[in-house]
Structure formats: structure tokens, C-alpha cells
Amino acid sequence: MAAASTASRLSPPSRSHVRPRSLRPPLRRSRFSPVRAAKLEAVLSIGSHLIPHPRKAASGGEDAFFANSDDSGVFAIADGVSGWAQKDVNPALFSRELMRNSSSFLKDEEVNGDPQILLMKAHAATSSIRSATVIIAVLEKTGTLKIASVGDCGLKVIRKGQVMFSICPQEHYFDCPYQISSEAAGQTYQDALVCSVNLMDGDMIVSGSDGLFDNIFDQEIISIISESSGVNEAAKALAELARKHSVDVTFDSPYSMEARxxxxDVPWWKKLLGAKLIGGKMDDITVVVAQVKTVAVLEDEGGDIEEQKGNEQSIAVAVASAEQNEE
Known part of the structure; x- marks a missing residue:
């Protein structure tokens, strides 16, 4: 009897005694579940600042620009050629109209994100009789910055405290740059310097009219970028330092160094006295500063965006061309 009792205690219970499992409803997946398909896209955060030439402050100067952060981001700068003022023509009219037209053609199907085609259409629609140097930069969602430039507006890309990309000015001779013009003898979109650079999350873009780059050195640009809390603050600080240098007759500016x-230079007899060509260059100063950011786009919802909290291991948008430039 004891053995039987032991056996019965050790035998599995009959099915009639098994408790049924509680049936819980399936968990609903969060809309922002990490398993959802996503892709990285590049966008620009853009800041800008313009300081007119001291003698042109009342009229707002002869530079013009626009910046647009829609889609990935685009910006453009036009510097009206001041020589037209000697013919009693306001150079600002051409640069401002060119920028208005550039902005209005952004969504044109023929443009399709191509800055050179955008320049072509904007120039064709501009009726003012004057000329300007110009630069247009468009960031693709893949991280490629596409640039079309005519003349001596500049653009530099700063990565980790170094200038890793810079465009070269186009000029007929010193202080006479290429320029988009209403005159048949002037340049057109076909004369533009066209190039592209692949950017990474955190890269800084500094672009401006020659009033910026004639009066400020690369190391000063890098220092201000590193010390600024945002793109607007950086653009303002760069413009103000360039203005300070431009009116300093003792500052050996990039412009005076290039001239020498x-x-x-000064006449030979002044050289005998130890004098040399020196000082800043007063001009309109336009600055655009942009920072590249990567965002994750949740593909199956068609538009939900979550910004990547970037770190050194976050995926770069594109690096091949940038690394080639560094080499």
C-alpha cells in the first residue's frame, strides 16, 4: 500500500486537472518600433548674416542671398559687381533679382536638384542689366553637396577642426572675377565651376561673398566655428570679424597678401621707406554657415522622422569623395 501511494503521488496528474492557460491579447507593435525599416538622409541646418559695405549701409549693400532648409537644404549667394555704380546703375538690382529667381525655380522639374540648371533658369529669367558673382549649393539626401559657382564667392567644408574641401575662385585677372551678366560678353551657367563633395554627419559648411574670404583666414574660421553654439551665431561672428578686419588699415589681410x-604693391619709393601694401578690404560681407545632420526616415510611414543622436559610430552619409580630398 505504501508503494502504491508513492507511485500515485509521483504519477502525472490527469488532463482534467490541468489549468487552462489565460489567453492574453497579442501586444500591439509601437509605431516607432526599432524593427521598422528606416533609412538615413542628410539635411542642413542653415544660419546666415549680411553686413553691407559701410558706405552702402543705407541701401542694404549689393550682396543678396537665400537659404532654404526644405527637403535636404539649398543656399545661394550673389555679389553685385560694384563697377556698374560708375555708370549710374545700382548693382544690387541684378543680384537680388537673380536670387529671387533662383528661389522660385527650386521646385522646377527640369532643375531636379542640379545647381547649374537652377543657375541657368534663374539667369534667363533675370531682366536687370548688370552682373554678379554667384554660388549655389544643393545638398542631396544621400549627403552629396552639389555646387555651381561663377566668380569668387567661396565655400569651405570643415570637418573635425580642419578645412577638408574648398572651391577655387574664377577670375580673368586679379580683382576681376568671372561674373554672370546681362551682357553678351559676360559669363553664363556654362562657365560655372561645377563640383560636388560627399559630406558626413557634423560637417560644417562656410560660404560667403568675397567680402568674407578677403578679410578672414582659415584658422580664424575654424576657431569661430568651434566656439559657436549654433549656425546663426557662427555666421554672425564670422561676418563681424570680417567687418572688423576690413576697416583695419594695419591688418595684413588675405586680400593684401594676395595682391602683393x-x-x-605701393610705389617703389614707399618701399624704400619700409611701407607695403597692407590692410583689409571694405566690402559687402555675406556669410552662410550650414551644419550637416543625418536623420532616420521611417519608410513604412512615409514621412515620420527621428533625428539620429549622432556619435562617432553613427552611419556617415557618404565618405568616399571626402576621404579622397583629405588625401
């Missing part, structure tokens, strides 16, 4: 390297 091209054999422009």
Missing part, C-alpha cells in the same frame, strides 16, 4: 603675391 600678384606684384601689386
Amino acid at each position: 603675391s600678384r606684384n601689386f
Whole structure:
């Protein structure tokens, strides 16, 4: 009897005694579940600042620009050629109209994100009789910055405290840049310097009219970028430092150094006294500063965006061309 009792205690219970499992409803997946398909896209955060030439402050100067952060981001700068003022023509009219037209053609199907085609259409629609240097930059969602430039507006890309990309000015001779013009003898979109650079999350873009780059050195740009809390603050600080240098007759500016390297200098008799060509260059100063950011787009919802909290291991948008430039 004891053995039987032990056996019965050790035998499995009959099915009639098994408790049925509680049936819980399936968990609903969160809309922002990490398993959802996503892709990384590049966008620009853009800041800008313009300081007119001291003698042109009342009229707002002859530079013009626009910036648009829709889609990935685009910006453009036009510097009206001041020589037209000697013919009693306001150079600002051309640069401002060119920028208005550039902005209005952004969504044109023929443009399709191509800055050179955008320049072509904007120039064709501009009726003012004057000329301007111009630069247009468009960021693709893949991280490629596409640039079309005519003249000496500049653009630099700063990565981790170094200038890793810079465009070269186009000029006929010193202080006479290429320029988009209403005149048949002037340049057109076909004369533009066209290039592209692949950017990474965190890259800084500094672009401006020659009033910026004639008066400020690369190391000063890098220092201000590193010390600024945002793109607007950086653009303002760069413009103000360039303005300060431009009116300083003792500052050996990039412009004065370039002039001397091209054999422009004070008369020989002043050289005998130890004098040399020196000082800043007063001009309109336009600055655009943009920072590249990567965002994750949740594909199956068609538009939900979550910004990547970037770190050193976050995926770069594109690096191949940038690394080639660094080499």
C-alpha cells in the first residue's frame, strides 16, 4: 500500500486537472518600433548674416542671398559687381533679382536638384542689366553637396577642426572675377565651376561673398566655428570679424597678401621707406554657415522622422569623395 501511494503521488496528474492557460491579447507593435525599416538622409541646418559695405549701409549693400532648409537644404549667394555704380546703375538690382529667381525655380522639374540648371533658369529669367558673382549649393539626401559657382564667392567644408574641401575662385585677372551678366560678353551657367563633395554627419559648411574670404583666414574660421553654439551665431561672428578686419588699415589681410603675391604693391619709393601694401578690404560681407545632420526616415510611414543622436559610430552619409580630398 505504501508503494502504491508513492507511485500515485509521483504519477502525472490527469488532463482534467490541468489549468487552462489565460489567453492574453497579442501586444500591439509601437509605431516607432526599432524593427521598422528606416533609412538615413542628410539635411542642413542653415544660419546666415549680411553686413553691407559701410558706405552702402543705407541701401542694404549689393550682396543678396537665400537659404532654404526644405527637403535636404539649398543656399545661394550673389555679389553685385560694384563697377556698374560708375555708370549710374545700382548693382544690387541684378543680384537680388537673380536670387529671387533662383528661389522660385527650386521646385522646377527640369532643375531636379542640379545647381547649374537652377543657375541657368534663374539667369534667363533675370531682366536687370548688370552682373554678379554667384554660388549655389544643393545638398542631396544621400549627403552629396552639389555646387555651381561663377566668380569668387567661396565655400569651405570643415570637418573635425580642419578645412577638408574648398572651391577655387574664377577670375580673368586679379580683382576681376568671372561674373554672370546681362551682357553678351559676360559669363553664363556654362562657365560655372561645377563640383560636388560627399559630406558626413557634423560637417560644417562656410560660404560667403568675397567680402568674407578677403578679410578672414582659415584658422580664424575654424576657431569661430568651434566656439559657436549654433549656425546663426557662427555666421554672425564670422561676418563681424570680417567687418572688423576690413576697416583695419594695419591688418595684413588675405586680400593684401594676395595682391602683393600678384606684384601689386605701393610705389617703389614707399618701399624704400619700409611701407607695403597692407590692410583689409571694405566690402559687402555675406556669410552662410550650414551644419550637416543625418536623420532616420521611417519608410513604412512615409514621412515620420527621428533625428539620429549622432556619435562617432553613427552611419556617415557618404565618405568616399571626402576621404579622397583629405588625401
